[in-house]
Amino acid sequence: MNTSTNLTFKVPERAEVSTNNQAIFDNLQKGLGFVPNLYAYFGKNETALADYLTLQNRKSTLKATEREVINLVTSQINGCRYCQSAHTALGKMNGFTDNQILEIRKGNATFDEKLDALAKFTVSVVENRGKATPQAVETFFKAGYTEVNLIDVIIVVGDKIISNYIHNLTQIDIDFPLVAEL
The missing domain is CATH 1.20.1290.10 (AhpD-like)
Structure with missing residues (x-):
């Protein structure tokens, strides 16, 4: 709970996200053994989860x-x-x-x-x-x-x-x- 606003932000379940995000949830489940709550929260938005994972997994010169x-x-x-x-x-x-x-x-x-x-x-x-x-x-x-x-x-x-x-x-x-x- 965010105490500054008294709002509760809910992590969506697989059934509550788009078909595209459900497929990403399935891949995360397969690869990590679970869907991290932060990634799941991105799934509320139609494109944010895929966009964020693309950014995170981009090729880099850094180890x-x-x-x-x-x-x-x-x-x-x-x-x-x-x-x-x-x-x-x-x-x-x-x-x-x-x-x-x-x-x-x-x-x-x-x-x-x-x-x-x-x-x-x-x-x-x-x-x-x-x-x-x-x-x-x-x-x-x-x-x-x-x-x-x-x-x-x-x-x-x-x-x-x-x-x-x-x-x-x-x-x-x-x-x-x-x-x-x-």
């Missing part, structure tokens, strides 16, 4: 671990418990330890110089609404990232902001193991 760094940092800054929890689970699937994930959520990755530059760059981008500090940009490029990578980072940040804002507005139930607040 899965790099995308998880961006997802964790962005979700932490935006205060999205759903995405913090989901991306903690995904981060573990991508080889990060619990301690590394906590460090990433705080905007650092001292265990890996390149990921540390990425985490700090992401913090600067998100906190400054795209106007990253010159130092964060310089450190990002010195770590070996390119302008092509920069574009992909911004696309991942944008993707994550969409899901962060949807959850922050709706406060739908978190169906991943809930992570602790920092």
